Amino acid sequence: MVASSILFANPKIAEEIIKMGGKSLLECYQCGSCTAVCPITESIDVSFRRAIRYTQIGLNEKILGDITPWTCNLHGDCTDSCPRGASPSEVLAAIRRYQSGFFDPFGVSRWWNKTKLFEKLILYFVVFVISLSFYYFYYWNSLTGYISTEFFAVKDLSYPIAFSALFASLILFLSAKRAYRAFGGGKEYKVGFLSSIIKLTKFFIEVEKDALKVPEKRDRIIEHVFILLGLGFYTLILLFYLFSPSYFFIYPYGMILKFLGYFAAISLLYGFSSPLMKRLFARQKTHWYYKKFTHSTDWMSLIAFFPVALLYLAILILNDISYYYFSYILYIVVLSLIVPILLLEVPFGKHNHWLYKVLAYYIAARKGFFKEG
Amino acid sequence: MNGSVLVVGGGVAGIQAALDLAEQGIEVFLVEKAPSIGGKMAYLDKTFPTLDCASCILAPKMAAVLRYPNIKLLMNSEVEDVTGRAGNFVVRVLKRPTYVDWTKCNGCGICTQKCPVKNVPDDYNLGLSNRRAIYIMFPQAVPKKAVIDARYCMRLNPPEKAKKEGKTLCGVCERHCPTKAIEYEQKSEVIELKVAAIIVATGMELYNAKNIPEYGYGVYQNLYTNLEFERLVSATGPSGGEILRRSDGKHPKKIAWIQCVGSRDVRFNHYCSAYCCMAATKQAILAKEHLPEVQCTVYYMDIRAFGKGFNEFLERAKREFGVRYIRGKVVRIEELADTKNLRVVYEDTAESYLRVEEYDMVVLSVAITPNSRLPLPVELTSDGFVKLKDPYLDPVSTTVEGIFVVGAVAGAKDIPDSVTEASAAAARAALIAKRSMAREVRVLANGGVLNG
Ligand SMILES: Cc1cc2nc3c(=O)[nH]c(=O)nc-3n(C[C@H](O)[C@H](O)[C@H](O)COP(=O)(O)OP(=O)(O)OC[C@H]3O[C@@H](n4cnc5c(N)ncnc54)[C@H](O)[C@@H]3O)c2cc1C
Ligand code: SF4
Ligand code: SF4
Ligand code: SF4
Numbered sequence: 001m002v003a004s005s006i007l008f009a010n011p012k013i014a015e016e017i018i019k020m021g022g023k024s025l026l027e028c029y030q031c032g033s034c035t036a037v038c039p040i041t042e043s044i045d046v047s048f049r050r051a052i053r054y055t056q057i058g059l060n061e062k063i064l065g066d067i068t069p070w071t072c073n074l075h076g077d078c079t080d081s082c083p084r085g086a087s088p089s090e091v092l093a094a095i096r097r098y099q100s101g102f103f104d105p106f107g108v109s110r111w112w113n114k115t116k117l118f119e120k121l122i123l124y125f126v127v128f129v130i131s132l133s134f135y136y137f138y139y140w141n142s143l144t145g146y147i148s149t150e151f152f153a154v155k156d157l158s159y160p161i162a163f164s165a166l167f168a169s170l171i172l173f174l175s176a177k178r179a180y181r182a183f184g185g186g187k188e189y190k191v192g193f194l195s196s197i198i199k200l201t202k203f204f205i206e207v208e209k210d211a212l213k214v215p216e217k218r219d220r221i222i223e224h225v226f227i228l229l230g231l232g233f234y235t236l237i238l239l240f241y242l243f244s245p246s247y248f249f250i251y252p253y254g255m256i257l258k259f260l261g262y263f264a265a266i267s268l269l270y271g272f273s274s275p276l277m278k279r280l281f282a283r284q285k286t287h288w289y290y291k292k293f294t295h296s297t298d299w300m301s302l303i304a305f306f307p308v309a310l311l312y313l314a315i316l317i318l319n320d321i322s323y324y325y326f327s328y329i330l331y332i333v334v335l336s337l338i339v340p341i342l343l344l345e346v347p348f349g350k351h352n353h354w355l356y357k358v359l360a361y362y363i364a365a366r367k368g369f370f371k372e373g
Numbered sequence: 374m375n376g377s378v379l380v381v382g383g384g385v386a387g388i389q390a391a392l393d394l395a396e397q398g399i400e401v402f403l404v405e406k407a408p409s410i411g412g413k414m415a416y417l418d419k420t421f422p423t424l425d426c427a428s429c430i431l432a433p434k435m436a437a438v439l440r441y442p443n444i445k446l447l448m449n450s451e452v453e454d455v456t457g458r459a460g461n462f463v464v465r466v467l468k469r470p471t472y473v474d475w476t477k478c479n480g481c482g483i484c485t486q487k488c489p490v491k492n493v494p495d496d497y498n499l500g501l502s503n504r505r506a507i508y509i510m511f512p513q514a515v516p517k518k519a520v521i522d523a524r525y526c527m528r529l530n531p532p533e534k535a536k537k538e539g540k541t542l543c544g545v546c547e548r549h550c551p552t553k554a555i556e557y558e559q560k561s562e563v564i565e566l567k568v569a570a571i572i573v574a575t576g577m578e579l580y581n582a583k584n585i586p587e588y589g590y591g592v593y594q595n596l597y598t599n600l601e602f603e604r605l606v607s608a609t610g611p612s613g614g615e616i617l618r619r620s621d622g623k624h625p626k627k628i629a630w631i632q633c634v635g636s637r638d639v640r641f642n643h644y645c646s647a648y649c650c651m652a653a654t655k656q657a658i659l660a661k662e663h664l665p666e667v668q669c670t671v672y673y674m675d676i677r678a679f680g681k682g683f684n685e686f687l688e689r690a691k692r693e694f695g696v697r698y699i700r701g702k703v704v705r706i707e708e709l710a711d712t713k714n715l716r717v718v719y720e721d722t723a724e725s726y727l728r729v730e731e732y733d734m735v736v737l738s739v740a741i742t743p744n745s746r747l748p749l750p751v752e753l754t755s756d757g758f759v760k761l762k763d764p765y766l767d768p769v770s771t772t773v774e775g776i777f778v779v780g781a782v783a784g785a786k787d788i789p790d791s792v793t794e795a796s797a798a799a800a801r802a803a804l805i806a807k808r809s810m811a812r813e814v815r816v817l818a819n820g821g822v823l824n825g
Contacts, residue, residue: 029637029674029675030674030722031674031701031702031722032700032701032702032719032720032721032722033702033704033720035720035725035726035727036701036702036703036704036705036718036719036720036727037704037705037718041720041727042727045726045727047720047722047725047726047727049720049722049725050722050725081587081704083633083637083638083639083640083702084639085639085640
């Protein structure tokens with residue numbers, strides 16, 4: 001068919017990408033250095049240069065379904081060797097934001113990726129205040145009675161979180177479906193499920209093992225691992241609270257839970273404060289990632305999670321030294337902080353990128369983009 | 374007489390300017406740092422876009438310089454400082470010793486065969502071959518006179534032991550010289566000149582490719598700069614015009630040229646060096662002419678074939694000689710331990726995939742940097758080239774009145790453009806020189822009173 005082979009160039013897209021953080025998009029003169037130095041292209045047939053080209057001229061059809069930007073693991077070798085002083089990985093991050101704007105069926109993400117940080121913060125604060133007042137009006141009176149005792153009523157408190165999480169999951173599911181379709185998932189698969197999973201695992205171990213040898217890159221990987229572990233454990237604890245058999249929960253329920261709690265809190269605190277500090281006090285030695293990646297969605301995700309991590313640790317400590325009243329108040333504050341994360345940040349902000357990335361890598365593996373040997 | 378002009382630098386641009394001025398009867402001082410004039414063009418084998426032999430074009434011009442009695446050559450010299458203003462510059466020139474009395478030396482070259490110090494890297498062949506401590510820069514050198522390189526001469530720079538014992542060593546050249554021209558006692562001298570105008574033509578050097586560690590220049594044996602390659606194909610070069618690999622002395626089967634090495638790169642130099650696209654095309658053709666079986670590949674980002682006849686030249690390279698042009702910047706070169714072959718890593722931007730290809734010789738098309746750090750009051754632009762007064766309407770004037778600039782020191786360019794500028798600047802300098810001379814005559818006629 002002739003019609004389908006016509007591509008429409010839309011120069012407005014370049015403007016949008018720049019707004020979404022790809023500041024150096026138009027610097028690129030298409031030399032291909034970024035593709036050639038990248039440790040990922042050694043294993044996968046993708047061209048970062050081409051992905052950048054699509055956005056420079058604005059081929060929307062090509063951009064939206066492109067898995068290339070998602071294969072970038074932010075090693076930053078490209079930024080060090082770009083002869084134009086552009087930051088290809090930063091541009092790729094912006095393309096990912098642009099794409100995820102279309103994956104979200106309600107278009108909130110598109111707006112979120114373009115708004116300024118203070119606008120995000122205001123919205124975030126409003127949701128926080130609403131959820132705090134909700135807690136105050138619905139739970140406070142019925143629960144304050146138990147504070148003097150060692151009971152800690154968490155099951156009820158977890159319901160707003162559970163609802164928010166349900167909402168986030170729904171949005172994520174719908175977005176993931178759209179992403180799957182855009183990436184061409186399910187079509188033209190050449191590699192079996194199992195062997196592509198094996199290939200992916202091998203690839204990730206290989207490529208990150210090399211990165212671990214470089215101190216500045218190592219920090220970034222360790223931070224991400226801690227964030228993942230912290231979030232995982234924290235979710236586990238929340239789930240436990242939610243489905244715990246007793247209506248009231250006596251703290252400490254058990255040493256395991258307590259240990260998990262401390263571990264999650266400290267992991268999260270490290271994982272979120274370390275990049276935040278590096279961004280704030282960017283020094284010569286820090287990885288380019290922290291100096292250059294200052295898009296509002298990056299700040300927002302850190303700013304949203306940092307107080308949660310900090311207060312969560314405080315709760316555990318206060319509880320251990322028997323300041324139940326304070327720990328209780330803090331717990332409600334933390335929950336109210338998590339509600340906007342689940343309603344805004346996770347489905348529309350930066351954290352849905354984990355999902356798309358996994359999808360893109362999976363589809364790339366199934367379609368045989370990985371090189372042999 | 375203050376109607377003379379100083380030309381600094383004796384490359385093709387400086388030579389052209391000097392000749393144009395001398396033709397008009399103006400006295401010219403030509404200051405050249407090296408022992409011969411000729412500049413970079415003297416290193417070249419053939420020139421684009423006509424594939425004419427470089428020395429066939431340059432040699433007659435160089436010889437002409439000697440025929441004009443009003444061109445005063447100051448060889449082995451550099452300008453030390455300049456005072457005064459247009460029409461009335463006072464220039465101090467430092468003339469370094471050659472240790473040979475050039476009024477006696479007839480260029481027979483006997484000394485250069487007798488000197489026992491044989492392992493001095495030959496600058497003219499960029500270290501690809503050796504010469505003696507006493508040498509004539511190259512066979513067609515102008516003036517064709519011998520020079521002692523004091524760093525290597527046993528007499529002038531004897532080993533520590535002999536120095537302590539106060540012995541004088543060697544003296545072979547002195548004994549063999551038929552005209553008794555050797556002068557070990559020669560000292561540097563400062564010459565003061567009064568000139569009306571100055572033309573700066575100090576040209577360029579190649580950028581130091583060792584600053585780009587990814588390419589491994591200076592480490593890998595079969596990796597050359599384009600100027601080295603130019604010597605390699607030249608009949609006067611280290612192998613007499615045979616293209617041989619440094620590692621095993623064999624003919625290469627696949628040669629790659631890498632463009633924009635150190636040019637158009639914010640990490641090194643922002644500017645386009647202007648000559649290298651065409652120079653690589655020329656060299657690929659020359660390689661094909663020398664070795665018809667060789668496969669030539671040029672890695673480029675953009676081919677800049679803007680000059681007259683350039684694009685036709687490029688098309689000819691592709692069609693007639695089958696030179697392969699691949700669009701993609703090479704990011705890394707790796708040497709294979711056993712064969713000493715080189716692997717280049719790049720993205721083929723036509724196919725959008727990472728590629729690795731093996732070559733047995735790789736040539737870097739290196740950027741140029743201007744020789745602009747001069748004791749002259751001229752201003753420079755941020756990229757180091759001499760600043761022009763008005764790039765559109767006065768493209769050969771510096772920001773200082775009476776000082777002109779031509780050739781590659783004013784901006785990266787090829788030979789035709791350098792020569793064009795040289796003639797333009799010669800005309801402008803002649804105006805000042807003649808005006809200043811006329812004024813002097815007027816002052817003399819007026820009994821030495823100015824404004825009479
Ligand atoms: C590998 C290669 C291949 C090329 N091939 C071609 C080609 O095929 N065709 C073409 O058109 N162009 C070619 N070029 C470009 C060409 O060489 C230049 O355009 C040309 O040489 C510029 O001439 P110039 O007189 O300005 O400078 P130069 O040739 O550099 O001459 C400058 C002179 O000034 C002298 N000097 C330097 N500093 C001082 C100082 N402080 N005091 C006194 N003297 C000084 C130098 O010793 C030198 O003799 C090539 C260049 C290279 C590197
Ligand atoms: S390295 Fe820089 S200039 Fe080259 S293709 Fe990548 S982004 Fe563009
Ligand atoms: S004195 Fe001896 S070493 Fe020195 S240049 Fe003459 S022959 Fe060579
Ligand atoms: S002339 Fe060609 S090779 Fe040389 S710097 Fe310019 S674009 Fe690069």
